[in-house]
Amino acid sequence: MSVITPPALQPITPQYDPWDPIRSLRLYGEHKLTSVEMTVAQVCNMRCEHCAVGHTLVMREPDLLPLDVMLKRLDEVEHLETISITGGEPTFHLSTVKDYVIPLLKYARERGVRSQLNSNVTLDYGRYEMIAPYLDVMHISFNYTNVEDFRQVGFVHRDRDLSNNLTVKFYEQMIDNTRRLVEGGLFVSAESMINYRTHDKMNDIHQLIYEMGCQRHEVHPMYPSSFAEHLPVLSLNELRQSIHRLLDFRHQDMWMLFGTLPFYGCSVNEEDTKLLQRLYSEKKVTVRNDPDGRNRLNVNMFNGDVFVTDFADIPSFGSIYEDKLEAIFDKWLLHHPLSKTVDCYCPQASCCGPNLLVADMYYPNVNFKERKAVISV
Numbered sequence: 001m002s003v004i005t006p007p008a009l010q011p012i013t014p015q016y017d018p019w020d021p022i023r024s025l026r027l028y029g030e031h032k033l034t035s036v037e038m039t040v041a042q043v044c045n046m047r048c049e050h051c052a053v054g055h056t057l058v059m060r061e062p063d064l065l066p067l068d069v070m071l072k073r074l075d076e077v078e079h080l081e082t083i084s085i086t087g088g089e090p091t092f093h094l095s096t097v098k099d100y101v102i103p104l105l106k107y108a109r110e111r112g113v114r115s116q117l118n119s120n121v122t123l124d125y126g127r128y129e130m131i132a133p134y135l136d137v138m139h140i141s142f143n144y145t146n147v148e149d150f151r152q153v154g155f156v157h158r159d160r161d162l163s164n165n166l167t168v169k170f171y172e173q174m175i176d177n178t179r180r181l182v183e184g185g186l187f188v189s190a191e192s193m194i195n196y197r198t199h200d201k202m203n204d205i206h207q208l209i210y211e212m213g214c215q216r217h218e219v220h221p222m223y224p225s226s227f228a229e230h231l232p233v234l235s236l237n238e239l240r241q242s243i244h245r246l247l248d249f250r251h252q253d254m255w256m257l258f259g260t261l262p263f264y265g266c267s268v269n270e271e272d273t274k275l276l277q278r279l280y281s282e283k284k285v286t287v288r289n290d291p292d293g294r295n296r297l298n299v300n301m302f303n304g305d306v307f308v309t310d311f312a313d314i315p316s317f318g319s320i321y322e323d324k325l326e327a328i329f330d331k332w333l334l335h336h337p338l339s340k341t342v343d344c345y346c347p348q349a350s351c352c353g354p355n356l357l358v359a360d361m362y363y364p365n366v367n368f369k370e371r372k373a374v375i376s377v
């Protein structure tokens with residue numbers, strides 16, 4: 001496998017994360033639409049316990065909208081810097097890979113736009129090998145310490161039990177595919193969620209991700225969306241402790257990216273500021289601001305509906321059949337009351353506000369617009 005990396009493209013590193021909305025905020029002095037996520041699959045071979053789009057998964061895939069309609073809308077996004085392709089499992093049908101995933105990635109590559117594919121990489125290697133030459137970041141979920149974890153987390157919402165053989169096959173293929181993609185030169189970022197099941201075994205999960213050779217370990221707390229709605233919620237203290245343990249243990253030569261954290265520079269809790277200071281001072285550790293509704297929209301490629309996030313319960317904001325993406329983005333940013341509740345910005349803390357779901361869950365009575373950072377990073 002050979003990966004095409006045009007020399008003009010800047011490597012994705014802890015110093016250059018084009019998905020972080022704070023970059024465009026600093027550059028333009030206001031939030032701009034720089035990132036478009038496209039949902040190209042509603043089928044998946046897994047049914048993860050925490051799946052943020054679990055309730056939208058189907059058994060039979062409906063037709064996707066014509067690719068040209070999407071490409072035309074992408075063309076109109078003046079400041080487009082990144083695209084993400086998500087599902088379901090976007091590689092489930094080979095026809096989706098050939099007719100949508102690869103053409104979208106080729107479009108991005110030709111335009112100098114960076115790309116990410118969200119996949120469970122459990123299927124046969126051939127389909128990932130086809131995609132790799134055009135892709136910047138393969139983003140996988142990894143929340144397991146062994147095949148038994150994988151069975152318990154990955155298939156809990158299936159109507160019928162998956163056979164033991166098939167479970168083992170998916171698990172082994174996932175690990176083998178990841179290794180092969182990394183060896184072939186692809187950037188693989190493995191995401192783990194900190195939740196009631198993983199918070200005390202994050203170090204073991206990190207170790208496996210390191211052994212697979214992934215260039216980045218991405219860590220997000222789990223929030224109660226879709227399938228995760230009824231799962232036990234961790235306290236802020238449990239989250240802090242889990243992150244500290246992970247920072248004590250981690251391999252310092254692998255990039256760690258923390259996202260959607262419920263800790264902000266304006267916190268009056270000393271434990272929060274201590275943790276943030278630590279995160280910002282560690283080598284090869286970054287904290288990404290939340291892109292949802294700040295620099296990113298999500299397009300459902302089955303019906304053209306546009307969302308500000310793929311997992312909050314905010315209804316569609318428009319349709320690509322009717323409006324330009326930037327017009328839909330402005331409608332959210334400039335006029336929606338919910339957007340106004342979280343559009344704060346403290347440059348000295350490198351923070352541009354909380355995720356809506358996080359603010360709602362941990363800080364229901366806090367007005368972030370009245371707060372100011374107490375730390376500098």
Ligand code: SF4
Pocket residue numbers: 264265266267344345346349351352353354368369371372373
């Ligand atoms: S930007 Fe908002 S959430 Fe972040 S530190 Fe400032 S007030 Fe707090």
